[in-house]
Amino acid sequence: MINLKNQHEMLLMQKAGELTALALHKAGEAIAPGISTWDISRIAEEFILSAGAKPTFKGYGGFPAAACVSVNEEVIHGIPSKKRIINEGDIVSIDVGAFKDGFTGDSAYTFACKEISDDAKRLLEATKGALDAGIAMAYAGNRIGDISAAVEEYAASRGFGVVRDYTGHGVGRHLHEDPEVPNFGRAGHGPRLMPGMCIAIEPMITQGSWQVRVLSNDWTVVTADNSLSAHFEHSVGITKAEPIILTRLA
Numbered sequence: 001m002i003n004l005k006n007q008h009e010m011l012l013m014q015k016a017g018e019l020t021a022l023a024l025h026k027a028g029e030a031i032a033p034g035i036s037t038w039d040i041s042r043i044a045e046e047f048i049l050s051a052g053a054k055p056t057f058k059g060y061g062g063f064p065a066a067a068c069v070s071v072n073e074e075v076i077h078g079i080p081s082k083k084r085i086i087n088e089g090d091i092v093s094i095d096v097g098a099f100k101d102g103f104t105g106d107s108a109y110t111f112a113c114k115e116i117s118d119d120a121k122r123l124l125e126a127t128k129g130a131l132d133a134g135i136a137m138a139y140a141g142n143r144i145g146d147i148s149a150a151v152e153e154y155a156a157s158r159g160f161g162v163v164r165d166y167t168g169h170g171v172g173r174h175l176h177e178d179p180e181v182p183n184f185g186r187a188g189h190g191p192r193l194m195p196g197m198c199i200a201i202e203p204m205i206t207q208g209s210w211q212v213r214v215l216s217n218d219w220t221v222v223t224a225d226n227s228l229s230a231h232f233e234h235s236v237g238i239t240k241a242e243p244i245i246l247t248r249l250a
């Protein structure tokens with residue numbers, strides 16, 4: 001069942017979203033050659049705890065850390081490790097959520113470590129643009145398929161692969177709620193968007209094929225062809241007018 005938030009709950013979602021955005025920002029700021037993915041997650045976790053919130057991901061389905069940190073060909077669910085050191089030219093996707101007063105945010109951003117290739121820059125721009133294209137369709141009266149089709153069209157028309165095996169989702173009291181928000185689909189199809197719905201829109205875009213596989217740690221998702229991948233995500237509150245981007249930095 002789709003969970004609609006009342007005005008008070010929407011305010012709590014905004015607070016959780018704001019903390020999520022700040023955690024993501026602080027972790028992203030720390031990216032530099034020589035830092036480990038474990039330290040990146042630790043910085044996000046320390047901020048979340050210091051704000052009186054909880055890292056939503058830690059323990060979720062057994063995930064061991066506060067943030068997913070996915071490097072280069074890793075798409076999502078990278079497990080932070082002290083042995084995984086970031087180098088100049090890497091692209092680093094951080095995905096994090098802060099749980100506060102009964103509600104959670106969920107947001108992701110792919111950061112560049114210093115100078116990256118022009119191809120990697122184009123991938124990041126296309127993924128960010130695909131998220132924006134999806135958000136632009138996120139208002140009451142539209143359907144989930146309108147978001148899905150806009151995301152897919154934006155990325156695919158620029159020659160990028162659109163990951164199909166993982167999707168966006170409703171978000172609120174739980175990290176993953178109904179409905180699913182696929183990054184591909186047909187406009188005019190799927191559940192109708194209603195005021196008070198909160199959804200996470202999260203294109204996962206690749207330089208090559210859309211196909212992915214899961215590493216033997218049972219978590220980390222990588223591109224099947226080892227091409228680079230990027231991931232941008234916002235939690236968004238649906239209204240009759242402009243969507244509220246809950247995880248945008250104020």
Ligand code: MG
Binds near residue numbers: 096
């Ligand atoms: Mg996420």
Ligand code: MG
Binds near residue numbers: 106168169200202233
């Ligand atoms: Mg999500």
